Amino acid sequence: MSRITLITSGKGGVGKTTAAAAIGAGLAAAGKSTAVVDLDLGLRNLDVALGLETQVFWHIGDVLKGSISLKEALVESERYPHLMLLAAAQTVRQETLTKESLQRVLAELSGMAEHVLIDSPAGIGAYFQMILPLADEGIVVTAPVVSAVRDADKVLHLMEEAGVRKRSVIVNGVRPELLRTGAMMQPADITDVLGVELLGVIPDDDAVISCANEGRPVSGTKTPAGQAYDRIIRRLLGENVPIPPIKKKKGWFRRR
Numbered sequence: 001m002s003r004i005t006l007i008t009s010g011k012g013g014v015g016k017t018t019a020a021a022a023i024g025a026g027l028a029a030a031g032k033s034t035a036v037v038d039l040d041l042g043l044r045n046l047d048v049a050l051g052l053e054t055q056v057f058w059h060i061g062d063v064l065k066g067s068i069s070l071k072e073a074l075v076e077s078e079r080y081p082h083l084m085l086l087a088a089a090q091t092v093r094q095e096t097l098t099k100e101s102l103q104r105v106l107a108e109l110s111g112m113a114e115h116v117l118i119d120s121p122a123g124i125g126a127y128f129q130m131i132l133p134l135a136d137e138g139i140v141v142t143a144p145v146v147s148a149v150r151d152a153d154k155v156l157h158l159m160e161e162a163g164v165r166k167r168s169v170i171v172n173g174v175r176p177e178l179l180r181t182g183a184m185m186q187p188a189d190i191t192d193v194l195g196v197e198l199l200g201v202i203p204d205d206d207a208v209i210s211c212a213n214e215g216r217p218v219s220g221t222k223t224p225a226g227q228a229y230d231r232i233i234r235r236l237l238g239e240n241v242p243i244p245p246i247k248k249k250k251g252w253f254r255r256r
């Protein structure tokens with residue numbers, strides 16, 4: 001059985017789906033069979049982030065309803081032969097969506113893949129709290145700003161209460177010039193406040209946006225964000241990879 005990792009955040013729009021796609025693709029590229037599950041029900045972004053949206057015929061709602069098997073619902077990626085996606089439903093009948101039914105699907109999935117990653121909605125709502133205890137590990141993505149870090153702190157406490165023992169944080173969207181002026185929080189200060197391991201620091205990088213537009217995960221690309229994700233993937237695979245100092249962006253002075 002593989003471990004189930006929930007990728008989440010307190011605030012929305014901080015880069016969870018980008019992280020799930022990048023890490024999922026990166027683990028698969030490293031030869032690890034990986035299943036990514038979109039539990040951001042109703043919105044469904046992960047298939048787009050992976051460039052798989054035209055191949056999604058079934059989704060988790062169909063599996064929960066029992067109209068299709070999990071195996072049939074999984075979308076296999078041609079670009080990443082070890083990667084599978086279980087897409088989110090746009091709508092799910094409430095009666096089929098229970099902690100137990102989700103647990104059954106995730107347990108089956110964790111028997112099929114070495115890594116199971118869940119892209120989740122942001123926040124602290126009832127649905128979010130229902131899915132929290134299903135995870136063995138939690139990765140909280142935060143922007144390096146006070147309000148996002150405060151919300152990340154809340155989510156990390158909920159995770160702890162739900163029994164998610166291994167918790168870490170990704171600081172995403174770092175802009176060196178704003179770190180320098182103090183307008184953005186230093187990643188080390190963020191982990192001091194949150195009291196969890198710093199899994200990685202991702203710079204604000206236009207490449208993330210162009211990759212997203214092309215339906216391509218940013219990991220494995222020769223871009224600052226891509227390389228930062230590659231380091232995260234190596235850390236997840238057990239390598240000791242230090243977090244390098246944050247470099248100034250080329251042409252950063254244009255933003256001053």
Ligand SMILES: Nc1ncnc2c1ncn2[C@@H]1O[C@H](COP(=O)(O)OP(=O)(O)OP(=O)(O)O)[C@@H](O)[C@H]1O
Pocket residue numbers: 009011012013014015016017018019040045121122172173174202203204205206208209212225
């Ligand atoms: N490091 C980064 N540099 C630049 N843009 C980024 C970075 N990370 C994410 N983005 C962009 O920010 C936007 C939000 O990212 P994403 O959809 O991954 O966030 P999310 O947390 O999943 O959002 P939601 O809460 O709506 O599900 C996207 O347009 C994405 O391309």
Ligand SMILES: [Mg+2]
Pocket residue numbers: 016017018040045119
């Ligand atoms: Mg998302």
